[in-house]
Amino acid sequence: MTAAGNGVRPVPAELGQVRAFWQARACGEVYAQGESLRERLEAQARARYALEPYLRPFARFEDGCGLDVLEIGVGMGADHLEWARQRPRTLTGVDLTPHAVELTRARLALDERSSRLVVTDAERLPFRDASFDLVYSWGVIHHSRTPRPPCARSSACCGRGAARV
Numbered sequence: 641m642t643a644a645g646n647g648v649r650p651v652p653a654e655l656g657q658v659r660a661f662w663q664a665r666a667c668g669e670v671y672a673q674g675e676s677l678r679e680r681l682e683a684q685a686r687a688r689y690a691l692e693p694y695l696r697p698f699a700r701f702e703d704g705c706g707l708d709v710l711e712i713g714v715g716m717g718a719d720h721l722e723w724a725r726q727r728p729r730t731l732t733g734v735d736l737t738p739h740a741v742e743l744t745r746a747r748l749a750l751d752e753r754s755s756r757l758v759v760t761d762a763e764r765l766p767f768r769d770a771s772f773d774l775v776y777s778w779g780v781i782h783h784s785r786t787p788r789p790p791c792a793r794s795s796a797c798c799g800r801g802a803a804r805v
């Protein structure tokens with residue numbers, strides 16, 4: 641599957657390369673081993689939190705309870721499911737690639753949860769300022785030519801609370 645013909649907005653050439661890279665294989669997909677999609681997604685999540693034990697203490701998923709939460713760069717959606725499990729007031733996730741959004745949507749559906757998932761560029765977040773209480777992003781911002789625009793957009797979108805990037 642490619643971004644072309646998917647109604648995905650064009651992006652600058654450098655970002656096009658980033659999109660093509662992650663569209664071909666999402667971050668951590670190498671750990672997604674198993675017969676069913678559920679088994680593959682669960683294997684990837686297990687490997688993720690074993691390999692990155694500092695991730696949960698950084699994210700503090702439990703803080704999302706009752707809040708309007710945005711995650712930037714959902715990837716395979718392991719963290720996004722953790723946010724969803726906290727019963728946020730609303731949950732929104734974005735990624736540059738349709739592949740990540742599809743995997744994340746599937747992962748949440750397997751857990752009977754949902755999120756507003758959008759294919760978009762973190763530098764051009766299509767949300768009003770102060771739309772969220774908590775903005776979270778892991779392993780994404782360094783893919784930008786300069787981290788300042790996505791950080792500024794995250795902060796603006798998160799005018800009511802904390803940006804955890």
Ligand SMILES: C[S@@+](CC[C@H](N)C(=O)[O-])C[C@H]1O[C@@H](n2cnc3c(N)ncnc32)[C@H](O)[C@@H]1O
Pocket residue numbers: 655658659662663666667668712713714715716734735736737740760761762763777778779780783784
């Ligand atoms: C290293 S992966 C991290 C994914 C996930 N957060 C994780 O920790 O597994 C980077 C992700 O960020 C997305 N990404 C990179 N640049 C982006 C941008 N400018 N806007 C939105 N998503 C972006 C990629 O498509 C990819 O899914």
